[in-house]
Amino acid sequence: MANVTFKGNAVTLLGNEVKVGDKAPDFSVLANDMSAVTLENTKGQVRLITSVPSIDTGVCDAETRRFNEEAQKLDNVKFLTVSVDLPFAQKRWCAAAGIENVQTLSDHRDLSFGKAYGVAIEELRLLARAVFVVDSSDTVTYVEYVSEATNHPNYEAALEAVKQAK
Numbered sequence: 243m244a245n246v247t248f249k250g251n252a253v254t255l256l257g258n259e260v261k262v263g264d265k266a267p268d269f270s271v272l273a274n275d276m277s278a279v280t281l282e283n284t285k286g287q288v289r290l291i292t293s294v295p296s297i298d299t300g301v302c303d304a305e306t307r308r309f310n311e312e313a314q315k316l317d318n319v320k321f322l323t324v325s326v327d328l329p330f331a332q333k334r335w336c337a338a339a340g341i342e343n344v345q346t347l348s349d350h351r352d353l354s355f356g357k358a359y360g361v362a363i364e365e366l367r368l369l370a371r372a373v374f375v376v377d378s379s380d381t382v383t384y385v386e387y388v389s390e391a392t393n394h395p396n397y398e399a400a401l402e403a404v405k406q407a408k
Contacts (some may be wrong), residue, residue, distance in 0.1 A: 247389065248366065248391040254364040254365060255360050256356065256362040257359065257362055260305070269281060269349075271351075272347065272351065274347075281376075284322070287292075288319045290320075291350055292323045293369040294322075295350045295392075305323075308397055314404070323346050324356075326368055327346075327394050328388070355369070368390050373386045373395045
């Protein structure tokens, strides 16, 4: 498993670490309208999927805003951000932040995404910060488990991986 810290303290990640070349694991999370969303809902598209501890924190806010801006520049790419925040809180935050190009998804029910992608933090019941690029045939083409969950991901590397994915 990836070694991750949260505010300098080592944490335990539940699930299986995802690696480049793996078939993207399926998951079931909730959209802001409480409807179920799975990997199948975005089949045939390139996806940039981020997991964040909480949309209401500074780094998560900045990250989601950055990917929202970048999403405007890319066609046929779906940007998804998953956290354990409640769908109501995500919807409120998106409205206040003007987020229209990133779909926020809630993993609060059963950590389906967190466990499938190896980002569920056992001690905190939050998700570690990570970025995954999944191509249109559901193959993982890029993975970054951010070693310190309160740090930013490598935006440039993730965006380059999205541009290279088919």
